[in-house]
Amino acid sequence: MAPAFTREQVVTIASLANLELKPEELDLFAKQLGDILAYAAEVQRIDTTGVPPTAAVVTRHVSDRADTIGPCLDRDLALANAPDGSEDAGMFRVPRVIG
Amino acid sequence: MRPLASDLTVRGIRESLRSRSRSAVDVCRDALARIGALDPSLRAFNTVAADRALARARDIDDHPDLWRDAPLAGVPIALKDNICTRGVRTTASSRILDTFVPPYDATVVDRLEAAGAVLVGKTNCDEFAMGSSNENSAYGPVHNPWALDRIPGGSSGGSAAAVAAGLVPLALGSDTGGSIRQPAALCGVVGLKPTYGRVSRYGLLAFGSSLDQIGPLTRTVADAALALGLMAGADAADATSAPEPVSDYTAALTGDIRGVRIGIPRALLEGVDPEVGRAVAAAFDVLASRGAVLVDVDLPHAKHAIAVYYLVATAEASSNLARYDGVRYGFRAPAAGSDGTLKTMYARTRAQGFGAEVKRRIMLGTYVLSAGYYDAYYLKAQQVRTLILRDYDRAFERVDVVAMPTSPTPPFKLGEKTDDPLQMYLSDIFTISANLGGVCGVSIPCGFTSAAKPLPIGLQIIGKPFGEETILKIAHAYEQTTEWHKRKPAFTA
Numbered sequence: 001m002a003p004a005f006t007r008e009q010v011v012t013i014a015s016l017a018n019l020e021l022k023p024e025e026l027d028l029f030a031k032q033l034g035d036i037l038a039y040a041a042e043v044q045r046i047d048t049t050g051v052p053p054t055a056a057v058v059t060r061h062v063s064d065r066a067d068t069i070g071p072c073l074d075r076d077l078a079l080a081n082a083p084d085g086s087e088d089a090g091m092f093r094v095p096r097v098i099g
Numbered sequence: 100m101r102p103l104a105s106d107l108t109v110r111g112i113r114e115s116l117r118s119r120s121r122s123a124v125d126v127c128r129d130a131l132a133r134i135g136a137l138d139p140s141l142r143a144f145n146t147v148a149a150d151r152a153l154a155r156a157r158d159i160d161d162h163p164d165l166w167r168d169a170p171l172a173g174v175p176i177a178l179k180d181n182i183c184t185r186g187v188r189t190t191a192s193s194r195i196l197d198t199f200v201p202p203y204d205a206t207v208v209d210r211l212e213a214a215g216a217v218l219v220g221k222t223n224c225d226e227f228a229m230g231s232s233n234e235n236s237a238y239g240p241v242h243n244p245w246a247l248d249r250i251p252g253g254s255s256g257g258s259a260a261a262v263a264a265g266l267v268p269l270a271l272g273s274d275t276g277g278s279i280r281q282p283a284a285l286c287g288v289v290g291l292k293p294t295y296g297r298v299s300r301y302g303l304l305a306f307g308s309s310l311d312q313i314g315p316l317t318r319t320v321a322d323a324a325l326a327l328g329l330m331a332g333a334d335a336a337d338a339t340s341a342p343e344p345v346s347d348y349t350a351a352l353t354g355d356i357r358g359v360r361i362g363i364p365r366a367l368l369e370g371v372d373p374e375v376g377r378a379v380a381a382a383f384d385v386l387a388s389r390g391a392v393l394v395d396v397d398l399p400h401a402k403h404a405i406a407v408y409y410l411v412a413t414a415e416a417s418s419n420l421a422r423y424d425g426v427r428y429g430f431r432a433p434a435a436g437s438d439g440t441l442k443t444m445y446a447r448t449r450a451q452g453f454g455a456e457v458k459r460r461i462m463l464g465t466y467v468l469s470a471g472y473y474d475a476y477y478l479k480a481q482q483v484r485t486l487i488l489r490d491y492d493r494a495f496e497r498v499d500v501v502a503m504p505t506s507p508t509p510p511f512k513l514g515e516k517t518d519d520p521l522q523m524y525l526s527d528i529f530t531i532s533a534n535l536g537g538v539c540g541v542s543i544p545c546g547f548t549s550a551a552k553p554l555p556i557g558l559q560i561i562g563k564p565f566g567e568e569t570i571l572k573i574a575h576a577y578e579q580t581t582e583w584h585k586r587k588p589a590f591t592a
Contacts, residue, residue: 009466010462011574013462013465013466013469014446014462015144016419016465017417017449017461017462017465018424018442018445018446018449018460019446019449019453019458019462020260020443020446020447020449020450021448021450021458022450025455028284029458029459029462029472032459032520032521033459033463033466035431035520035521036409036459036463036520036521036524037463037466037476039405039409039521040406040410040476040480041127041288041406041476042201042403042406043403043406043407043476043477043479043480044479045402046403046479046483046486048479048482048483048485048486048522050481051485051486052482052483053478053481053484053485054481054482054484054485054488055256055309055481056309056339057295057296057309057488057536057564058296058339058341058537059538065335073202073203077202078202078427080200080202081198081199081200081202081427081428082426082427082428083347083426083428083429083430083431084431091104092245092426092427094441094444095439095440095443095444096428096440096441097440097441097443
């Protein structure tokens, strides 16, 4: 039996996912995520004894390239899209991290 | 309003340019005029790069010696708005990237422009390619050119609608669970998802990194083969791009499919819309009449593909989309900086920047990866993914390709499924397993519904890894025998 989602669980997941949800979103997501997981839980009924997981289907890789420095993104260009970039300092400005 | 070419194809445009009956600027102006006239009803474009396109077309006209033999010289193209274009806004149809102007081009953009393509704009899509109806766009839904009150499919709905309406003869999409093939089917055009690794993903905004592939949407199989040949091949910038040699896909279109073995997973086809079922059955008969051998195959785990997908793809998405946090690019929630901590800024930016479906998938992915649930959901889904892969391996021991509908239904009405995400997910039943298996697939027009406004139906052909030549050859042979691909939506005349 798949778990129904509680509002508290949704709050925990939202915090892990860095999403500030509104009260009405918490209720809606509790129901919708519960429905989706109840469906997805069908995988748990399949016998996978001894079956290895597949994370990716790449069989062969392009050979490693030489470990040399190539052209890279210009610093001003890298900062150009930042909502609060400091081109003089060459940094991204963010709110204080330590309370 | 002038059509881009009498048959609206890349080949048709190239012929008119080679014979000098028109210039690249003429063709570009016609494409822009069509977009100007039709796109207000379709909403297929997020951004039209008119000045850039005209400058590029002029450059091609001014240097005929340089461009005469380039396969796409002067051909207007559109790119799904999750493919990075240097200097042209790339939003993924998300508020969080509303102002993002990439400082580099995706590899596919480099390769198509080197072949002479003229980029006219960026197409609307579901936000971060998450959706099956194009209704999850921050800029509003795309409308189906065959019936404006219906969905074009998704997530590459803008690219499919743009090709179907004759705005461009070639558009690129990305396909994580069917996002090229399903809108191609619902808009009556050709859509190709290459084998995982066949086309570089460098510059594609990542959604599900083990599933995503870029591919073409066109009016003919020949145009899709041409575009694939230009884009395919290893790329030092994408470690998952494959070193396998690139075939001459155009040369593979011989029309001869005698003896080709086509597998039909009959058990999977139960429950499809009756009109879709009839059209696809008739398509199987056409393929048999050309000499193909129809064989029943069993894909016993394919019915679990949706469940596996929504565990695997959301897990990958929750990780990939963690980068959108209001620091390096895109939107930052106003005033978040002055009254809170970094964590509050992240959470508020993402809450305001992402739409509901993206939040839902990030939440689901975060949950299935979280401590205590990882084994029960994510690991288990990866094991079932192995079983789905083995189904295909086993089928491909007996047949060259597998054929089935692309979508279980014709395009539904806008708004019909937006309140029920799970019902929306179920519309991907026939496309998702090809992504989980990493194999290639193509959707081609195979009929229309009998409604007053006929709606397109698509046939899907799935091939072995790096079996693009075979699926394109079969699709082309079918296309030669039928007229479906020649129909044009009345609205675009």
